Amino acid sequence: MSGPLVTPKLVVRSADDAIEFYRAVLGARPRSRYAMGGAVVLAALDLPRGGQLQVKEADDTDPAPPEGGGGVVLDVLTEDPDAVMGLALDHGAVKVFPVADQPYGARQGRFRDPFGHQWIVGTPVAMTDDEVQAALDAWSRHT
Helix, strand or coil, X not given: CXXXXXXXXXXXXXXXXXXXXHHHHHCCEEEEEEEECCEEEEEEEECXXXXXXXXXXXXXXXXXXXXXXXXXXEEEECCCHHHHHHHHHHCCCEEEEEEEECCCCCEEEEEECCCCCEEEEECCCCCCHHHHHHHHHHHHHCC
């Protein structure tokens, strides 16, 4: 193994509901689930395009995000962000920003899942770094 591998571990209230949400919305496949005293201490979910997401029940050591979300936003690249947003909303997520064409060449939107985590769903950015910066500079002059 060379270099670190980063796997997000989301702390949630109601881990089994979160596992079902991530299965339905992201296509995650449960790999393992460990519980202690009835609480999920670790569930590993395989993601369709590789990688893994972990879930654990909130406790005194690891609190869930506050209402409105925390300081982490997860980014999901997809060919159809509108469909992913629709699934998320159908399964109890709240729209933060609608899916729309962005001035930096991606189609993106953002939702907050029922467990307080925010997700950007979008297509890959289709511009060079310099083009993205120029688009953002132009956008900031008009906002």
